[in-house]
Each structure stands twice: as structure tokens, then as C-alpha cells.
Amino acid sequence: MKLAGARAAAFCSKPDPNLTGALIYGPDSGLVALKRREMVTAIAEGDGMRLTRIDPAEAQKDPASIDAALRAQGFFPGRRVVLIEGAKDGLAKPLGEIMAGIGAEDAFLVVTADSLPARSGLRKLFEGSNSLAALGLYPEPPRVDEIESMLATAGAGGGLSPEAIESLTGAASGIDPGSLAQLIEKISVFCSDRASPLTARELAPLLPAAADSELDRLVAAVAEGRPGDVGPLIGRLAGAGTTATGMLIAAGRHFRNLMGAAAAEDGIDAALGRMRPPVFGPRRRAMADQTRRWGIFRLESANRLLFQADRTLRSPGTRPDQALVERCLIRLAMMAPR
Numbered sequence: 157m158k159l160a161g162a163r164a165a166a167f168c169s170k171p172d173p174n175l176t177g178a179l180i181y182g183p184d185s186g187l188v189a190l191k192r193r194e195m196v197t198a199i200a201e202g203d204g205m206r207l208t209r210i211d212p213a214e215a216q217k218d219p220a221s222i223d224a225a226l227r228a229q230g231f232f233p234g235r236r237v238v239l240i241e242g243a244k245d246g247l248a249k250p251l252g253e254i255m256a257g258i259g260a261e262d263a264f265l266v267v268t269a270d271s272l273p274a275r276s277g278l279r280k281l282f283e284g285s286n287s288l289a290a291l292g293l294y295p296e297p298p299r300v301d302e303i304e305s306m307l308a309t310a311g312a313g314g315g316l317s318p319e320a321i322e323s324l325t326g327a328a329s330g331i332d333p334g335s336l337a338q339l340i341e342k343i344s345v346f347c348s349d350r351a352s353p354l355t356a357r358e359l360a361p362l363l364p365a366a367a368d369s370e371l372d373r374l375v376a377a378v379a380e381g382r383p384g385d386v387g388p389l390i391g392r393l394a395g396a397g398t399t400a401t402g403m404l405i406a407a408g409r410h411f412r413n414l415m416g417a418a419a420a421e422d423g424i425d426a427a428l429g430r431m432r433p434p435v436f437g438p439r440r441r442a443m444a445d446q447t448r449r450w451g452i453f454r455l456e457s458a459n460r461l462l463f464q465a466d467r468t469l470r471s472p473g474t475r476p477d478q479a480l481v482e483r484c485l486i487r488l489a490m491m492a493p494r
Contacts, residue, residue: 381492
């Protein structure tokens with residue numbers, strides 16, 4: 157069974173109890189680790205005594221140890237988990253033979269791996285079985301429902317107001333999954349005893365303002381045609397932990413907003429007034445000016461270039477992500493009308 161996108165995210169938080177195992181793979185090791193932890197916690201209900209870890213090298217030398225671990229009877233009630241992290245294709249054949257005899261009454265097998273091509277033996281095994289699931293994870297901005305689910309799981313008291321959720325979703329798009337998980341934990345601690353939702357004003361001091369400010373500067377440098385500023389800003393953001401994907405997402409969101417404003421039948425100012433989260437003051441005036449300077453045809457070309465870079469970034473394989481994004485954004489900045 158092959159799962160991706162929203163279906164993969166939903167499976168990690170609530171795995172199907174009728175299945176016997178899952179493969180989690182992708183180019184972002186942090187995202188894979190985060191979702192692996194989420195899945196293991198959901199199956200074992202947070203009980204570390206129900207988790208058995210097997211080193212992949214040892215598993216390949218002695219496949220019988222996997223079978224024994226899956227069939228073992230635990231001392232504690234509830235389903236057990238057998239975890240193999242960093243697996244390679246050499247495990248595909250022995251796992252196929254072992255999993256053919258494993259049922260829903262046995263432990264659940266969780267296997268993690270880096271990027272795997274479509275011809276990968278592990279992918280073929282998990283994708284081709286009705287009792288197994290293959291989850292390909294690629295960095296993308298979290299949806300509102302995912303943010304709300306993470307807050308609820310973390311025990312965030314009265315939750316967040318709609319405006320605060322919008323602010324948090326915007327901030328989440330520019331940080332990596334691990335940093336987002338830490339941010340969610342910080343918010344949950346702050347509002348754990350609250351009965352009422354946290355407002356956007358109350359949330360603001362908890363958000364990574366410095367990273368957001370640098371992202372805004374990067375996007376402004378691109379949109380205003382300052383290619384010389386792009387490289388240093390990307391270097392500072394990367395040093396602060398912002399991923400190349402996060403930078404590209406921020407630029408893509410900005411240029412899509414400019415495109416929407418340029419194409420609006422009721423004018424640029426009215427379109428910017430409908431933006432969510434709302435923009436005010438100097439930033440709104442800057443976006444209006446950028447929209448007029450670029451024009452709809454240049455903005456179409458810009459969005460096409462960003463889409464191509466995003467597609468390359470999400471495709472399987474190893475690549476210098478930061479260099480790819482830097483080249484894309486410098487090229488965009490050079491396209492800006494002088």
C-alpha cells in the first residue's frame with residue numbers, strides 16, 4: 157500500500173491496526189524521525205517497554221532475530237513495535253519472507269530509510285502488499301488541520317484562536333519539522349492551564365520572530381531585485397536552522413500573493429486587503445509596489461520558475477538543496493524590473 161501527502165500524515169498519527177508494518181522514507185531525516193516517533197508512540201501508546209529496536213546491520217546478518225522479535229510475547233498489554241532505522245535494500249528479501257507469516261496479533265514493524273528510488277526493493281515490498289504501508293515523506297508546509305492536531309496532541313489547553321492559528325501556520329512554513337515540534341511544545345506549556353483560546357497577540361512573543369524577519373528580508377531582496385543580498389541572507393538563515401525548503405516556500409507564497417493581486421479584477425489594493433493573514437503598513441505598500449512593477453506576465457514567469465525549483469527539491473535523490481534554492485532566488489532577483 158502506497159501512501160503520500162495527507163494520507164501518510166494521517167497514518168502516522170493513527171496507524172491502521174489491521175496492518176503489520178510500515179516503511180517511512182524520505183530525503184529529510186528530521187521529518188522521517190519525527191513521523192517515526194509519532195507512529196511508534198501511537199501504536200505503543202507511549203510505553204517504551206513495548207518497543208524493540210534492531211540495528212539494520214545486525215538484522216541483515218541475522219534475519220531470524222526480526223521474526224523472533226515480531227512474534228515475541230510482551231510482559232505488558234497492548235501491541236508491541238519492532239523498529240529498524242536506516243534500513244537498506246538488502247533487507248527487502250528477508251523482510252518479505254518474514255512478513256508473509258506475520259499477522260495483526262504480532263508486533264507492528266516500523267522501518268525507516270533515506271530517499272528510495274521507485275525501483276527500491278524495500279519500496280516494492282511495502283507498496284505491493286495489502287498488509288504493509290509505504291509512506292514517502294517530503295517537506296511541505298503543514299496544513300491548518302495538522303497544526304491543530306499537533307496542538308491537541310501536545311495538550312494545548314483551550315487551543316488557539318483562528319487568527320493565532322493563521323499566524324502559527326505562517327510561521328510553521330518557514331521552519332523545519334523538528335523546530336516546529338519544539339515550538340508546539342512551547343506553546344502547549346504556555347497555554348496548558350488556559351480555558352480560553354490563545355490570541356494572536358499573546359502568541360506573537362512565542363513565534364520565531366528573528367527567523368521570520370530574515371525570511372521577510374530575503375523575500376524582499378528577491379522581489380525588489382537585489383541579487384547581491386540573496387546569498388548572504390540565505391547563509392544567515394541556514395545558520396539559524398531555516399531549511400532551503402522553508403526559504404523556497406516563503407518565496408513561493410509571496411510571489412503567488414503578488415500574482416493573485418495582479419490578476420484581481422477589483423484591483424491590487426482590494427486583493428491585498430483580502431490576504432490572510434492580513435498585511436498592513438509598509439509591508440502592504442511594498443507588496444502593492446512590487447505587484448505593479450513586476451506585472452502579471454513577469455509574475456507568471458517567476459511563479460513558473462519557483463514551481464520548477466519546488467518540484468526538483470521534492471523529487472527523490474541527493475542534491476545540494478541550498479545551492480539549488482540560492483540559484484533560483486538569485487535568478488528571480490535578476491528578473492525583477494529595474
